[in-house]
Amino acid sequence: DTGVSQNPRHKITKRGQNVTFRCDPISEHNRLYWYRQTLGQGPEFLTYFQNEAQLEKSRLLSDRFSAERPKGSFSTLEIQRTEQGDSAMYLCASIPEVGSEQYFGPGTRLTVT
C-alpha cells in the first residue's frame, strides 16, 4: 500500500493555458474525491467518483473544469483556460468502503501567473 499519489506536485502556468493533474488512489479503493484548497482555507469538495462513474460535482466546478476516471483506477482533473483565481492546492482522496476515513494525496499546487 503506497498511498495516494498525485502528479505533478507543483505546476506553474500562464493564464489561459490548460493544465491536467493526475491522481492515483490506493489500489482497490473504489471511491475517489477531488478537493480544492485555497490559501488560508480548508479544502472544498469538487467532485466524486465511484469506480468510473462521476456521481457528484460541486457548483465550484465550472465548465472549464473536467474530471475523468477511466476504468475506475487513476483520475485526471483538467482545467481549461486557467485564470488566476484557479491558483490553489488540488487534493485527491480515496476510500475503500463506506464508513472509512479519506486517505489524502500530497496535492498538486497550481500557480497561475
Next chain:
Amino acid sequence: AQSVTQLDSQVPVFEEAPVELRCNYSSSVSVYLFWYVQYPNQGLQLLLKYLSGSTLVKGINGFEAEFNKSQTSFHLRKPSVHISDTAEYFCAVSETGGYQKVTFGTGTKLQVIP
C-alpha cells in the same frame, strides 16, 4: 447540508503546555467526525476519527477528541504539546450515508512556542 466551525484561527501555546482546539458542527443527519493535520506544503494526515462507539477517541501523536452530540462539538486536546506539533489542524465531517464527501472547517494554526 453540513458545516464546520473552528472558532480559533490561530492558537499559540508554550511547549509542554496543554492545548484544546475547538470544533463545532452542524448537520441534519448523523455524521462521522475527523481531525486532520497539515504541515506546510503537504497533504492532509488523519489524526483521529469518530465513526461510532465510544465518544472519547484517541489518535496519533498523543491527541484525543471527545464527541459531544448535544453540543455538536468535537474538540481536539493534547495534554502536553511539542514543537513538532506546530501545524494547521482541520476539523471535518461527513455524512454517514450518501457519497460521504467531507466538509472541512477553515483550520486552526497551532503555534508551539519554545
